[in-house]
Amino acid sequence: MSTTPLPPFADVLATARVVALPLAAPFRGIRTREAVVFEGPRGWTEFSPFAEYPDAEAATWLAGALDFGWRPTPPAVRDVVAVNATVPAVPASDVARILARYDGCRTAKVKVAEAGQTLADDVARVRAVRDEMGPEGRVRIDANAAWNVDEAERAIHALAEFDLEYVEQPCAEVDELAELRERIGYLDIPVAADESVRKAADPLLVARAGAADILVIKAQPLGGVHAALDLVAQAGLPAVVSSALDTSIGLSMGAALAAALPQLDFDCGLGTASLFTADVVASPLIARGGVVSLERPRPSSTDLDRVAADDERRDWWLARLRRCYDLLEVTRG
Structure with missing residues (x-):
């Protein structure tokens, strides 16, 4: 994992929204895809390890989400x-x-x-x-x-x-x-x-x-x-x-x-x-x-409200987000 300093968790949580997207056909045995999306200095990003993945694995996904939200993307060689x-x-x-x-x-x-x-x-x-x-x-x-x-x-x-x-x-x-x-x-x-x-x-x-x-x-x-x-x-x-x-x-x-x-x-x-x-x-x-x-989507509050997860799933994902952040904090010293 990267050793780039983590942003404060409060900054991650400030814009975090838990969403549940319905599928047109079952995929991997699920009919709804859940994710946490939040905004960093570089734009909106996503944390969405599958629900069954343990925290140690999911923490790498969070590292990826933070990388995209807080670091500049590498130069593109195609449009x-x-x-x-x-x-x-x-x-x-x-x-x-x-x-x-x-x-x-x-x-x-x-x-x-x-x-x-x-x-x-x-x-x-x-x-x-x-x-x-x-x-x-x-x-x-x-x-x-x-x-x-x-x-x-x-x-x-x-x-x-x-x-x-x-x-x-x-x-x-x-x-x-x-x-x-x-x-x-x-x-x-x-x-x-x-x-x-x-x-x-x-x-x-x-x-x-x-x-x-x-x-x-x-x-x-x-x-x-x-x-x-x-x-x-x-x-x-x-x-x-x-x-x-x-x-x-x-x-x-x-x-x-x-x-x-x-x-x-x-x-x-x-x-x-x-x-x-x-x-x-x-x-x-x-x-x-x-x-x-290569456009970077910018969801509105209305967009996110339309696909918001229920309260139980929101709380589950935000607790997971916190645990994975804490794991990254330990990993990066």
């Missing part, structure tokens, strides 16, 4: 960021409806390996996406570390006919990713690492082990835009920037990261505001013509 559509683990019959929410996106990331579903469900969903995208579209899949090596090999073989751009986090462990990468080498489908980067004690291990071809990086979980840029530079692998189902404020953090990367060969997972039916601003940061801008 817009191309983004992908994200397709949750919906029935194949719902794919067209989901993709219609993304304007002009040429790439789709498809969630697979959902608990309670089968490989046949995944095949049907990915086939539907390929049919909608056409032969020129790019299709990638994300298993969120749900398969073992044998399951992953079987599934990727079954899905290979859909011309996959890459497979994201098929297995949980770095040694599993390395073994799988060797097994499926003949298919010429790259392996991307997400959880093996953002949830790892050593986020560079997956690169050193030769266990991935691509890194999926997320600004907030890695401690902020500056820390994520440093990680990519050290890893020496191509990177794609993604979100963690952020509000438009959090997505602007990811866009700042993507805009600053010296090399960006992949469409980024920063179009997920299209999965919400309401957001923290009246004009969400959604894909227009397949890209998102």
